[in-house]
Amino acid sequence: MSMIAAFYSNKSVLITGATGFLGKVLMEKLFRTSPHLKVIYILVRPKSGQTLQERVFQILNSKLFEKVKEVCPNVHEKIRPISADLNQRDFAISKEDMQELLSCTNIIFHCAATVRFDAHLREAVQLNVIATQQLLLMASQMPKLEAFIHISTAFSNCNLSHIDEVIYPCPVEPRKIIDSMEWLDDSIIDEITPKLIGDRPNTYTYTKALGEMVVQQESGNLNVAIVRPSIVGATWQEPFPGWVDNLNGPSGLIIAAGKGFLRSIKATPMAVADLIPVDTVVNLTIAVGWYTAVHRPKSTLIYHSTSGNLNPCNWYKMGLQVLATIEKIPFESAFRRPNADFTTNNFTTQYWNAVSHRAPAIIYDFYLRLTGRKPRMLKLMNRLLRTISMLEYFINHSWEWSTNNTEMLLSELSPEDQRVFNFDVRQLNWLEYIENYVLGVKKYLLKEDLAGIPKAKQHLKRLRNIHYLFNTALFLIVWRLLIARSQMARNIWFFIVSFCYKFISYFRASSTLKV
Ligand SMILES: CCCCCCCCCCCCCCCCCCCCCCCCCCCC(=O)SCCNC(=O)CCNC(=O)[C@H](O)C(C)(C)COP(=O)(O)OP(=O)(O)OC[C@H]1O[C@@H](n2cnc3c(N)ncnc32)[C@H](O)[C@@H]1OP(=O)(O)O
Numbered sequence: 115m116s117m118i119a120a121f122y123s124n125k126s127v128l129i130t131g132a133t134g135f136l137g138k139v140l141m142e143k144l145f146r147t148s149p150h151l152k153v154i155y156i157l158v159r160p161k162s163g164q165t166l167q168e169r170v171f172q173i174l175n176s177k178l179f180e181k182v183k184e185v186c187p188n189v190h191e192k193i194r195p196i197s198a199d200l201n202q203r204d205f206a207i208s209k210e211d212m213q214e215l216l217s218c219t220n221i222i223f224h225c226a227a228t229v230r231f232d233a234h235l236r237e238a239v240q241l242n243v244i245a246t247q248q249l250l251l252m253a254s255q256m257p258k259l260e261a262f263i264h265i266s267t268a269f270s271n272c273n274l275s276h277i278d279e280v281i282y283p284c285p286v287e288p289r290k291i292i293d294s295m296e297w298l299d300d301s302i303i304d305e306i307t308p309k310l311i312g313d314r315p316n317t318y319t320y321t322k323a324l325g326e327m328v329v330q331q332e333s334g335n336l337n338v339a340i341v342r343p344s345i346v347g348a349t350w351q352e353p354f355p356g357w358v359d360n361l362n363g364p365s366g367l368i369i370a371a372g373k374g375f376l377r378s379i380k381a382t383p384m385a386v387a388d389l390i391p392v393d394t395v396v397n398l399t400i401a402v403g404w405y406t407a408v409h410r411p412k413s414t415l416i417y418h419s420t421s422g423n424l425n426p427c428n429w430y431k432m433g434l435q436v437l438a439t440i441e442k443i444p445f446e447s448a449f450r451r452p453n454a455d456f457t458t459n460n461f462t463t464q465y466w467n468a469v470s471h472r473a474p475a476i477i478y479d480f481y482l483r484l485t486g487r488k489p490r491m492l493k494l495m496n497r498l499l500r501t502i503s504m505l506e507y508f509i510n511h512s513w514e515w516s517t518n519n520t521e522m523l524l525s526e527l528s529p530e531d532q533r534v535f536n537f538d539v540r541q542l543n544w545l546e547y548i549e550n551y552v553l554g555v556k557k558y559l560l561k562e563d564l565a566g567i568p569k570a571k572q573h574l575k576r577l578r579n580i581h582y583l584f585n586t587a588l589f590l591i592v593w594r595l596l597i598a599r600s601q602m603a604r605n606i607w608f609f610i611v612s613f614c615y616k617f618i619s620y621f622r623a624s625s626t627l628k629v
Pocket residue numbers: 229230231232267268269344345346361362363364365366367368370371379429430432433434436437454455456494497498500501504505508509
């Protein structure tokens with residue numbers, strides 16, 4: 115019997131960010147392994163014209179939750195959505211709901227965050243720092259609370275190259291930043307943002323670091339732990355391999371490469387690609403919840419959920435495997451044949467951006483105009499290039515994360531728990547994982563049917579022919595122009611033609627002699 119699963123039986127769990135990528139997998143695993151769990155409260159905001167109930171209904175009816183329903187048929191009764199907006203004071207939670215949360219919650223998993231790299235500092239501070247502070251305040255009023263687990267990111271200290279499982283202070287105290295957000299206007303915030311974030315690449319990593327400081331400073335007597343995942347990718351094993359439902363991290367780039375939009379990207383091929391499957395992160399998080407509640411460590415423990423130091427894979431190997439899989443199982447309606455490569459300096463990156471990204475987009479837009487349609491490819495390509503420019507930092511640096519606490523926790527688990535809540539990345543086979551990831555992107559993100567693969571292959575053949583035809587036509591046009599204008603080009607042309615003629619004549623003569 116799994117000790118961890120038994121621990122969660124009859125517990126009331128509160129999850130923020132349960133509608134997000136990680137939150138959904140966390141909820142699914144909790145229900146599947148602890149079907150006797152009492153209730154999971156989830157803080158949800160109405161969104162995209164959907165009510166809370168509609169959002170929960172959509173999640174429960176998704177492919178991700180198919181297995182749960184077999185072990186926990188009344189799962190819908192055990193989810194209690196609470197209307198909340200983490201950007202509002204007291205999260206805009208009603209008095210009755212707040213009362214229930216305060217009196218019943220046993221474990222909190224705080225996953226909600228803005229993960230956008232271009233978030234305005236005010237927005238990022240509000241969600242990643244102030245909301246964390248407010249949640250800690252709420253937690254301090256929960257008499258039954260056993261553990262508060264905060265999800266941060268391994269990149270919160272990406273300004274360092276070796277990162278230990280400790281909290282590194284930022285130069286300006288989070289409280290000062292929070293106070294200043296109240297009276298500074300947006301234009302001043304814009305001005306001071308680069309100074310505040312310093313050598314971090316964006317407001318996301320900076321505010322996640324501030325969030326950790328808030329957890330350290332304002333957790334009082336609470337049992338707190340922090341989990342720091344690196345780049346979270348599709349599921350490795352559970353509930354099934356390759357599940358993914360958003361474009362973050364590598365997923366969007368896999369689509370861009372598979373559809374033939376992405377042809378080159380600046381990367382350090384031998385740098386460690388620190389990807390971590392979402393189910394591995396979730397297993398660790400659940401184990402951390404158990405350990406923190408049962409063993410009550412004296413200080414706040416930080417757990418790195420990373421792969422690099424135990425089972426490293428580099429971007430080159432990953433990129434190659436993405437391309438190899440795309441060749442086997444191509445995506446439908448590709449714009450061009452998938453054929454991406456890494457560039458290693460700014461000059462070649464700019465060159466390939468012009469030649470391989472913008473030029474084909476301009477030509478395609480010209481074709482759209484000619485056929486009476488609205489041009490859109492250049493706009494799309496520029497957005498892709500903007501996205502790539504924001505991700506580039508993470509594929510051109512390498513980090514070393516120590517994983518002592520994570521390894522210690524693994525050794526504390528019973529063999530059964532190590533199996534049920536497996537977070538040992540040494541067992542991960544990267545090639546198999548990436549293949550399943552690409553397949554998952556095709557099935558769950560692009561919603562493409564595998565029956566369409568022959569048609570997709572046919573389409574790629576057509577694109578290859580168009581490519582050859584286009585290149586031949588281009589060559590002939592350029593050559594013709596050159597011949598018309600340059601004596602030297604004409605001389606070279608006559609030389610090649612006469613050489614070919616002589617070569618053919620020689621073969622003809624020698625074959626006649628043999629006869
Ligand atoms: C000889 C052989 C050589 C072999 C080499 C072969 C090379 C082959 C290459 C093949 C490619 C393979 C891919 C693998 C390698 C590269 C992986 C690199 C991944 C690096 C990831 C770094 C992550 C860092 C980690 C930090 C971890 C965290 O803690 S946080 C979680 C991560 N957060 C994010 O990822 C958020 C990032 N996104 C954003 O901040 C925003 O989306 C944005 C600012 C980038 C864009 O915002 P915008 O306002 O424009 O709008 P939005 O609606 O969000 O999206 C706009 C359009 O962009 C598309 N989109 C969004 N995200 C991505 C994405 N990650 N990749 C691609 N496209 C993306 C989105 O669909 C929109 O498209 P349109 O609607 O069509 O405009």
